[in-house]
Amino acid sequence: MKYVFIFTLLILGAAGGLMGAAVVVRWSDNMTQTARILPGERVFRMPAGGVPRGGELVIPKEQRDVAARQPNPLRASADSIAIGRQHFGTFCAPCHGAEGKGGVTGPVATKFIPPPDLTHPELQKQRTDGYWHSYIVVGGAVMPAYGEALSSHEAWHIVNFLRSIAQK
Numbered sequence: 001m002k003y004v005f006i007f008t009l010l011i012l013g014a015a016g017g018l019m020g021a022a023v024v025v026r027w028s029d030n031m032t033q034t035a036r037i038l039p040g041e042r043v044f045r046m047p048a049g050g051v052p053r054g055g056e057l058v059i060p061k062e063q064r065d066v067a068a069r070q071p072n073p074l075r076a077s078a079d080s081i082a083i084g085r086q087h088f089g090t091f092c093a094p095c096h097g098a099e100g101k102g103g104v105t106g107p108v109a110t111k112f113i114p115p116p117d118l119t120h121p122e123l124q125k126q127r128t129d130g131y132w133h134s135y136i137v138v139g140g141a142v143m144p145a146y147g148e149a150l151s152s153h154e155a156w157h158i159v160n161f162l163r164s165i166a167q168k
């Protein structure tokens, strides 16, 4: 009887020891054996058409015709035009003049390649909202891009402002 008791204790002890050893081995080993990627170790290609969260797809300059077909998601309310006017005064007025009339006023306008008169009825008619939105976001022939400084939303507000200053 005494030996059966000791034998059982031995088996239990061995089983416990094995389980303990398994935990120790996995604890110390497993982490280094899993697939891991260190920052900068590999370059992943973004899936086509991938957009960062909270961002919007930026259509490149070369596809202006595609961008031109984008509808303006913002209603041209007084608020929207006021926001657009404010941003225009900050980012655009140096070249386009506060009135958007081109190389008439503004510290840069009179010395830089003269920008067109944005209030001109012909130009206003010719261009879609999407076209001008694209001009602001990715830039023009010589005009710089403002996609970094302004959100897509803010660019639409500016488009609404530009429409509000059209010559009748």
Ligand code: HEC
Pocket: 088, 091, 092, 093, 094, 095, 096, 108, 112, 113, 114, 115, 116, 118, 123, 127, 132, 135, 136, 140, 141, 142, 143, 144, 146, 158
């Ligand atoms: C560094 C000077 C400069 C700044 C700043 C600038 N523009 Fe321009 N912009 C130009 C010039 C020059 C042109 C005409 C040549 C070209 O197309 O690049 C132009 C053209 C345009 C056009 C006419 C596009 C067309 O042909 O229909 C629009 C609209 C426009 N700019 C809007 C803006 C807005 C809005 C801002 C501010 C976010 C801005 N620009 C800031 C220089 C500037």
